[in-house]
Amino acid sequence: MNALTPEQIASITGGKLLGKNLPLELTRVSIDSRQILNPTQTLFVALKGAKADGAKFIPQLIEEGVQVFLVSESFQIQNKETCYIAVKDTRKALQSLAKYQRELFEKPVVSITGSNGKTIVKEWLGQILSQNYAVAKSPKSYNSQVGLPLSVFEIQPYHQVAILEVGVSKKGEMEALQAIAQPNLGVFTNIGTAHDEGFESREEKIKEKLQLFKDSALLVYNKDQKELSKIIEAAIENERLIAWSDEPGADYTRAIKFQDELTKIILIKSDLSTFTFYTRFSDQASLENLTHTIVSALSLGMLSDSIQKGINLLRQVDMRLTLKPGINDSLIIDDTYNNDLAGLRVSLDFMRQQRPKRRKILFLSEFQQQGQPEKIYPEVAELINSHSLDLVVAVGENIHPLQGLIQSEFKAFSSTQELSEWVGLENFSDDLILITGARAYHFEQIVNQLQQRIHGTTLEINLNALTHNFNFYKRRIKPETKVMVMVKAFAYGGGAVEIANHLQTLGADYLAVAFTDEGVMLRKQGIQLPIMVLNPVQESFELCKTYDLEPVVFSLEFFTSLGNWCKNNHTQLKVHLDLDTGMRRLGFEEGHLEALCNLIKTYPELIIQSLYTHLVGADEEIHRDYSQEQLDSFIRMKDQILPHLLQKPLLHALNSAGIVAFPDYQLDMVRLGIGLYGVEVTGKHDRELQAISTLKTTISQVKRIEPGETIGYSRKGRLENGGKIATLSIGYADGYDRRFSNGKGYVLIHGKKAPVIGNVCMDMVMVDVTDIEVKAGDEAIIYGSQISLKDLADRIGTIPYELLTNISSRVKRVYYLD
Template sequence: MQQINFSQFASNQSSLFIPGTPDESILFAVIDSRKIHSGKETLFIALQGSRHAGWEFATDAYAKGVRNFILPKICPSSLLKKLANANILLSISPLKELQQLAQINREAFRGAVIGITGSNGKTIVKEWLAQVLSAQFNLWKSPKSYNSQIGVALSALGINPQHQLAILEAGISAPDEMKALQEIIQPQLGIFTNIGSAHDENFKDTTSKIIEKCLLFKDVKFLVYNKDQELVSNYLASSFDPSVRISWSDKPGADYVLSVKPHRNGTKIYMMGKDLRTFTFYTSFRDKASLENLRHVITAALSLGMEPLMIQQGLELLHAVDMRLTLKSGLNGCKLIDDSYNNDLAGLELALEFMHQQVTTSGRKILILSEIQQDGDITATFKKIAWLLGQYDIDLFIGVGKGFEESKALFPCESRCFEDTDSLLKGMETLSLSNDLILIKGARVYKFERIVQKLEALAHETILEINLNALRHNFMHYRQKLKVGTKIMVMVKAFAYGGGAAEIGNYLQEIGADYLSVAYTDEGIFLRNNGISLPIMVMNPGSFHLDLLQTHALEPVVYNLQQLRTLSASIDDYSGELPVHLEFDTGMRRLGMTEEDLDEVIEILLHNKKIKVAGIFTHLAGADEAIHKDYTLSQLASFEIWSKKLMDNTGCRPLRHCLNSAGIIRYPEYAHDMVRLGIGLYGIEVNKMEQNKLEPAMVLKTVVSQVKTLAKGATVGYGRVGKMKTEGEVATLAIGYADGYDRRFSNGNAKVLIKGKLVPILGNVCMDMCMADVTGLNVCVGDEAILFGEQPSIIDLADKIGTIPYELLTGIGPRVKRQYVLD
């Protein structure tokens, strides 16, 4: 950002300003005290987080040299005394002040700004357009999907005077949100990607949502859009001057007509402009969504005056770009974080933050980084990288590019520099990689995907992809159902429903979960050994191994009187208190103590003060079905009476928790002190009342191993039960029932998504593979096949074979690679 005088800024605000030090010039604004690089030149803005108030970290910022603060008016006066001689702006809304700073920084920028919005494709269009334009412009772009009220402000603050162009994306989920984003971005060129169903529930109708999104384009000089999006096109035609609108379409009548045709292993894009000039572009992408996004990119690049040849060169670099941080299994026990598509300082910091959330118990944390392209003062960039290495405790830094070699002195001694990617590949053996956590991040021209391919473990090509953004979205959806202060315990038993307990547990710890719960003691120990510090409840501890429970700070469930008696008799030699959760059986008839047990439970607790009641809970037997409402309410009434009796007679004040995922939706008024979130975290709303508000967090995908053309009547698979109704093509997929793809999916009982079309399983599912009818789809070996995700949904698949999503998720086999992605 440009240099700003904080006192001058504060004097223009209506909030109370407390002057302190004369050092008022700021170059950085941060909301996370861990990201303070140069304290003297940094402004710390305290926002309200999901678990903590930002002002709680003001003293950490002060200790790092920060002397300029924006704090909420509600922060305690005792805090102000600790910030001696600091400049402090006490604000009703620190977020508004952050946005005001961002607006000032944007208005000082003399280059062009591109603003992107829409329902889908915003981030991919932004990233691809940035890669194409970077050949001609020194540009800045929003990091990842920073398109929220906070994200847009932080993105705009990243614009520096040396940039020639900025690309910022804006996302909204409700009315009255875009105005603030428009005031920050103020784009000259706008791109409206498309309109979809996301957040429909918050708007009167689709047109209302379009109108809200189009507020971003209030003052644009040019606006790129797809004329085939009828509702969008009609509104823009009625609201924006023809001189502003730049439309593209497959059909004649648009400013640019872009038709697509298959070409070898990709697609040929023919383009004709209004002046009848024609262009031809080539891409390796074939799917509909990517081709739509690419046409936005091409049209925008041409509108900015870029030559077609340079655009084509940029398109060639987009091959196999993955927009997400992906955690993969590597050789020799290593874990790889693949971010090999692009590189910039903001993206590097996000990738390091993702790396920090992972845990390596025995190996090193290694960063492989290419030179950052076109980032102004390269010495300042290298110094920032060196600071980040220390901030995130990187054990080994590997720099690729001549600049790193020439500036070795700026980096720690635990550094290796290579002139180019080929040199690194040749010298890979000298790095002695084993059980290491490796972040691979490089500008596209360095082709770091070759490094990933060399280090990636040779494994089954079937993948269970866990989208961490979707987990966060679903977590926050359930949190919004609860009163402020209600805790959330998340169930991570059974390998976190098949998704990976350590990885998901660490992410939940990062986003604000209060408790985790596992089924058995060894699951809890595993979490502790993988960096989890949250409280952990063990639902079925079996025999009480007090040494293990104490060593690993685990909180066992006590579900019958005999357990409690045994525990009371054996705990005398235990040093300190043992937190336990008492389970009441109010109607589940599985585990738990009854009303008749209460008197003895109270007596034991009164006589043994080493047993600390951390929680009291019950399980609801039918919270997911309205037909069981009376029964559920009777369970909740019993729990209220029993827990009150226990607390009144013992004086304990434990966390009371009754509600599971289904219960949070149907009975939020009975949340008590804590709820237990399970299957809902993964985007499965078992009530089917709010399914459209959740996002599928797990996608099971595989690849096409072979494609055969078969005659009408030909049989397929074991038992010859699959039969071709006409001549056509059959694809063999690399997944079977040994991977957890249920054999009941045979013979058309399930469909898979290939090239955007749902196609039926043909014949019987085999142990390691299955077949699908792909007639007419031009499917090739290596094409992706989605077994479940958004479409087909795991809920529909479970219904089809008479089971529940839990069974399908937990049944996914261990040879299926888990990959964790952060969009």
């Protein structure tokens, strides 16, 4: 958030200062004790929820360096050296603080509400606007009484537009959220049955949501949603409304043309101006969400060409609707945890688009939190009947009324357990199966029973562990020290785009990539952080300018070449100067400095963003004196350069090892690399970092080996006394080093070591499982929290960096929060 003192926060929230009034400027708000980045700059808001009371974590947070707490008036203060702001209601105080922060932002704010599609429209609009603007948007589905305030705190002064998702579940909630969001442009996606139980009628729910836009300059909506549009048009003046429809008479009339691979969306404005867009999406829900997105972007002044560029880059947002291969050539549509009539409509429409199968089958739980069942199930039946399903399998105590209303064959079960037992006996073959239900019914069990077992290799990335490691290093640097994170080499094998996105959320200040095309990829995926390019080439100068990338300049010749290019193209570029203090790889030496300073004067087009050097041995105590010499040399060199610069650049010398070994040389910024990924190369803090990635595969086959038989290429593998081997679905083409052959490497199966037998093959490897009970399909851990990367690297005479970066792109990356 924008910096505030405790006194200012107390004034904004109507609170009372207790304890010690500390002269601090707070720039962060946290409600989660596990996610404290800068303790001395953080206001911790002690919320009381259903599962935990935030006040219980205050003693722990004081030890971690947090000094200011927003607490309820009933909180018993124990540490008087800490600052407390006591309020009647911490949630309302958090909202007041968010309202204050929102009012500091004078640029456009877009707010989105509705029953379905809010998150998708938010994400898509954010991606499209990011083509031209710096965009702030709600993380995930942060749209509630607490989520919205947290979203507002994400808005920074440099943002040009903010997109806030807003949701309510009962009457009376929107007033507080409207005061926080205060949108300039509103989007009302649709209305469905979700949260009907919180309202007396559908009309009341619409009116509650509509309060969000009472002061909005403009509101985008779909005129074809008759109930919704009737209430909107009665409540809001026509000049503030932007309606789109598939029928003539709206501000935008839409026509859809389905082609072989692309769908054409034609929008005709009321003045007859026409806009044409192309997308790969073809289902009804995606096209509705995309139309909301396009009309919103047009309303914000974006040109159609820019919008189309954004559409071309759109990523499918997780709609909890996934197509998976099922048993016996069936197809599974996984829509688990969806329990809404509008969601069912979406999934049935998606089902209709799939290739024909022998039968169309729906697994459905009873509708929870949907209001009055007698009104819901006739609508459900009408929807089911319109899709000509062959079989409906229903679960729940109150879903039986559906039986008399549908034309399909009907089977009912009172519990998921009963259903699971029946599924085990039923013969499914060449069927198209949609599985959708409420969370309480755990329909993922049914998906697991029916989906085809897929053997393969997966690299799982734990974003919680990555956050933990980031915080580990943040706690070791001064609050004012910036952090540059290395995401070169596919983010050390973890996947640059996804990890860069997460780092952006965590508050990293800079990213660094090896080559220009890596930076271009990040920009195309919406990464907005400054990006330093370590190894630029002359051919990439134009790309650096186009995508706002900051190249490293390492020689007099390269400085001259880049300076001439900028001069000839009448432009400027931000650059970083690499000073060679002992790496002997790239960089300016002390003997180059006089010429370098002359070039700096000659080419003012090059804006010097930073001066830095590489430490070659900070991870080893034996090289400590040499590292100190490097640091001393860097200080001397920067002192010669600084007088020739118009502005002070950032200074940085410490890598992950250096942050631990030389804390007095943090300077303006540090560079976090291998440590972020869970490897503490100095060996001093191994237990404090967490492995962020787990490489795992499956057993393809188990074989019995007789004494004297050989295994694998060149007959290198032998079990002298016979035994069992398991063949795993991973090889050197996946990045599993061939040097692990013949017992050098091992994997874990059921927690037990299984040594490699014979030579590692291109796509497979064999391991000794003589003493382990295994079967085909069992999981094998290649590395992770239980297998040290350092140990594996030592076994084959390499370093953890190589093992991480060698993982092939054909290995599927899966990202999760636990």
